[in-house]
Amino acid sequence: MNAMRKWLLLLLTVASFAVPAGAQEFPNEPYEFLLAKLAAAEGRFDEAIQHLNSVIEKQPDDPVLRYERAMMLIDSGRIDRAEAELRAVIEKNPDLYDAQRVLGRLLLDRAGNDRKRVDQALVHLQAAFKLNPDDLSSGIASAQIYMSTNRFQEAERLLAAMVERAPDHRALNYHYAHVLTKLGRGNESRAYLERSLAAEPTFGPAVMQLLDIYQQENEWSKAAEILQPLIDEEPANIELLRQQAYFYLRGGAARKARDRFKALTVADPKDPRLKFFLAEALNDLEEYAESEKIFRELLTATPDDAEMLGSFGMSLIGQKRWDEAAATFNKLLGRGDIADHLAALARTQLAHIDMQRGNYEAAIETAKSIFVFRDRPNAQAINIALMALRKQERTADAIALLEPLAAKFDSDPFVNARYVEALVRAGQKEKAQKHAAVQAKLGTRNAITAAEAYVAAGDHAEAVSLLQTAIAAKPEEVDLQFELGSVQERAGDKKAAEKTFLAVLEKSENHAPTLNYLGYMWAESAVNLDRAHEMLTRAVGQEPENGAYVDSLGWIYFRLNKLDLAEKYLTDATRLLPRDATVHEHLGDLFAKRGDAERALKSYRTALDLDPEGKEVEKLRSKIAEIERKGQTSQR
Numbered sequence: 001m002n003a004m005r006k007w008l009l010l011l012l013t014v015a016s017f018a019v020p021a022g023a024q025e026f027p028n029e030p031y032e033f034l035l036a037k038l039a040a041a042e043g044r045f046d047e048a049i050q051h052l053n054s055v056i057e058k059q060p061d062d063p064v065l066r067y068e069r070a071m072m073l074i075d076s077g078r079i080d081r082a083e084a085e086l087r088a089v090i091e092k093n094p095d096l097y098d099a100q101r102v103l104g105r106l107l108l109d110r111a112g113n114d115r116k117r118v119d120q121a122l123v124h125l126q127a128a129f130k131l132n133p134d135d136l137s138s139g140i141a142s143a144q145i146y147m148s149t150n151r152f153q154e155a156e157r158l159l160a161a162m163v164e165r166a167p168d169h170r171a172l173n174y175h176y177a178h179v180l181t182k183l184g185r186g187n188e189s190r191a192y193l194e195r196s197l198a199a200e201p202t203f204g205p206a207v208m209q210l211l212d213i214y215q216q217e218n219e220w221s222k223a224a225e226i227l228q229p230l231i232d233e234e235p236a237n238i239e240l241l242r243q244q245a246y247f248y249l250r251g252g253a254a255r256k257a258r259d260r261f262k263a264l265t266v267a268d269p270k271d272p273r274l275k276f277f278l279a280e281a282l283n284d285l286e287e288y289a290e291s292e293k294i295f296r297e298l299l300t301a302t303p304d305d306a307e308m309l310g311s312f313g314m315s316l317i318g319q320k321r322w323d324e325a326a327a328t329f330n331k332l333l334g335r336g337d338i339a340d341h342l343a344a345l346a347r348t349q350l351a352h353i354d355m356q357r358g359n360y361e362a363a364i365e366t367a368k369s370i371f372v373f374r375d376r377p378n379a380q381a382i383n384i385a386l387m388a389l390r391k392q393e394r395t396a397d398a399i400a401l402l403e404p405l406a407a408k409f410d411s412d413p414f415v416n417a418r419y420v421e422a423l424v425r426a427g428q429k430e431k432a433q434k435h436a437a438v439q440a441k442l443g444t445r446n447a448i449t450a451a452e453a454y455v456a457a458g459d460h461a462e463a464v465s466l467l468q469t470a471i472a473a474k475p476e477e478v479d480l481q482f483e484l485g486s487v488q489e490r491a492g493d494k495k496a497a498e499k500t501f502l503a504v505l506e507k508s509e510n511h512a513p514t515l516n517y518l519g520y521m522w523a524e525s526a527v528n529l530d531r532a533h534e535m536l537t538r539a540v541g542q543e544p545e546n547g548a549y550v551d552s553l554g555w556i557y558f559r560l561n562k563l564d565l566a567e568k569y570l571t572d573a574t575r576l577l578p579r580d581a582t583v584h585e586h587l588g589d590l591f592a593k594r595g596d597a598e599r600a601l602k603s604y605r606t607a608l609d610l611d612p613e614g615k616e617v618e619k620l621r622s623k624i625a626e627i628e629r630k631g632q633t634s635q636r
Helices: 002-017 030-041 045-058 063-075 079-092 097-111 115-131 136-148 152-165 170-182 186-199 204-216 220-233 238-250 254-267 272-284 288-301 306-318 322-334 340-357 360-368 379-391 395-408 413-425 429-440 444-456 460-473 478-490 494-507 512-525 529-542 547-559 563-576 581-593 597-609 614-635
Strands: none
Touching: 030 045, 030 063, 045 063, 063 079, 063 097, 079 097, 097 115, 097 136, 115 136, 136 152, 136 170, 152 170, 170 186, 170 204, 186 204, 204 220, 220 238, 238 254, 238 272, 254 272, 272 288, 272 306, 288 306, 306 322, 306 340, 322 340, 340 360, 340 379, 360 379, 379 395, 379 413, 395 413, 413 429, 413 444, 429 444, 429 460, 444 460, 444 478, 460 478, 478 494, 478 512, 494 512, 512 529, 512 547, 529 547, 547 563, 547 581, 563 581, 581 597, 581 614, 597 614
């Protein structure tokens, strides 16, 4: 069999000499050369080199033959002689790409901490890459040398050219992201790390760097998403599962977090942090009884745990148990050694409690003490103070409160929107217009929040005008156009809103917010129901956990008289949005249509308890009264 393989190789080699040679010419002594190659393949290197020496004696100037001898020397472990051979080849034939590449790698492998030899390796690797720009391995090796010797500018220039040539290469994108970070351009690294993961979703180093970026930017859902391929590879990796559950929790995916933490606590029932996070997830889902049970169990073991007290206090706030919540936050502050974010949380919530109790002055004073946290505006504290001032109709004081904040945070969309709103409420329309116009030029988010400030102050016309100006400057900005349609609809101009929304869908046919808004608008008006159904189905398909979208789809089924489907989606919507009065009202309407008075009353009363808008209160009371009247009539 070995003999057969030898003869086959001989035939293939001879055949190869019958066709025109490529970039590296074959020797004129094919038989002797073949014997050398066969001997090397079988590990008989002395014999191989002897045969090759015979060929080289007849063709001493053939660089390919000497390159082949260097390769045999490497295979036989005679590295010093191989290095010398390669240097001699390159000295006479610097354009021999393979020799440059192999010598570069050889020198690098042998360099250790010898900077001089590392630099020599770099010279040959760069030469190889220049001769063959598709040799990415030589390019990457050169970049790694630059990085290891802190020559990041040179590494950046080399890698930038390579990434442009091979934009989907995993290692290139990862190394380029690393260099950008070292150069202080970490904000640019994200796109290259994401490309690296697109090429290989389980590439751990890129995952870890992206996790840091996503956490810094509060993009918790993306952090959870990029962990999934690693979890698929290691489904029993507890640490990965724990991390992902935490990201779900911080990203608002409370159900996923709850389910994951429940499974983890079963696997490790003695870990108090798992129980703590489970309680937080339950709290976010307003499953207060179960969350409170866990919190109290944990606080029994560690009654002064600051984080635990803060989370338990928030649970009590959600249940409107003001006295117990105030006692909990005061206990937290009484510790004195708590982290600054927990102290800020406690003071903000105490201001909120005073606001709910009608202690407006106390609410304002406490909120003022925490208007700025870590050099950023505390939106909740500012809102509490503004609400307390509005309750007392102190418009001028609201402007005085906001002016220094708007000056300090002149590009912050929240602070400046509140300032615009206060100016409009005070009748200072010209000043409000100037300030809003400046904000609109700062970007889409600022323009939208300024428009919403006008809406909050009841001036829809000015909001429309502001958005139209912003859209004229950025005609391709879909979010601005969606906001315009939303404002037009709330202003009562449904025809203009419909036109705007349809224009958005022409540019972006799968823009989920528009699909939902227009679909629900048509459902409410009982027009274009089939098309509305198709749009809402697409919106829910994109975001199946979005309670507003699920409610809209349930409502279109109600309008289409498909009551079983309507009940399914409306019930799901109440699960996703348990504190939304409109969702519970819709479910009540469904039960009422089916003649289920008891369940309809329960849904309507739940909606009424959730503090709906003023105009909705009377509507709900009327529906409740109508069902009760029919019930009394039927009993006669």
